[in-house]
Amino acid sequence: MMNQNDMDYNRSISDYRNQDTGNSSSFSKGLFIGGLIGAAAALLFAPKPGRELRGDLSYRMGEVSDKTKEVACVVGDKASEIAKTVSSKTTDLAKTVSDNTSTVLSSVKQATADVTDEARKASQNVAEEAKKASENVSSEAQKSSNNIANEAKNATSQVAATSEKAAGEANRELNRSSNHSSTNH
Numbered sequence: 001m002m003n004q005n006d007m008d009y010n011r012s013i014s015d016y017r018n019q020d021t022g023n024s025s026s027f028s029k030g031l032f033i034g035g036l037i038g039a040a041a042a043l044l045f046a047p048k049p050g051r052e053l054r055g056d057l058s059y060r061m062g063e064v065s066d067k068t069k070e071v072a073c074v075v076g077d078k079a080s081e082i083a084k085t086v087s088s089k090t091t092d093l094a095k096t097v098s099d100n101t102s103t104v105l106s107s108v109k110q111a112t113a114d115v116t117d118e119a120r121k122a123s124q125n126v127a128e129e130a131k132k133a134s135e136n137v138s139s140e141a142q143k144s145s146n147n148i149a150n151e152a153k154n155a156t157s158q159v160a161a162t163s164e165k166a167a168g169e170a171n172r173e174l175n176r177s178s179n180h181s182s183t184n185h
Contacts, residue, residue: 028072031130035064035137042141056144063140067133074129078122085118 039060089111096107 025075027126027130028068028075031071031134032064032068035067035134036061038138039064039141042145045145060141060144064137067137071126071130071133075126078126082115082119082122086115089115 040057042060093107093111
């Protein structure tokens with residue numbers, strides 16, 4: 001037979017299970033959108049032809065998508081672990097209540113502290129993973145931007161050298177033509 005305290009406890013546990021945990025979802029969305037914007041900006045300011053730029057954009061989008069999927073998996077795993085922990089703690093609490101009603105209050109306080117601690121740890125882990133993924137994406141974008149700038153610099157140097165060589169050859173040919181025409185007259 002359940003008394004009023006038992007019914008209130010069961011209702012509280014049910015309410016806790018039904019709470020929405022949308023913060024991690026919003027964070028993941030923000031991380032994904034930020035990664036996309038950063039990658040697109042890095043590639044759009046690179047001096048490349050359209051076809052190469054589209055190829056680079058496609059490749060970088062794939063990288064960002066992969067990183068986002070990794071972060072989403074980590075978030076999902078952590079949420080699953082928290083759900084298992086909460087379920088395990090709830091089962092333990094239900095047994096404690098049925099065996100010894102006088103210790104329910106202290107068990108609830110301990111379980112709440114444990115669940116809060118687990119949630120805090122999981123949140124920190126997810127934040128660290130997201131930060132690492134964001135840093136990786138940023139680093140990759142910076143490397144790509146530097147590589148593109150170096151390639152453009154090298155190409156410009158090659159064009160300048162080729163232009164100088166062609167100008168020198170044209171001057172020599174012009175001198176030859178002018179020497180040849182002056183010796184014929």
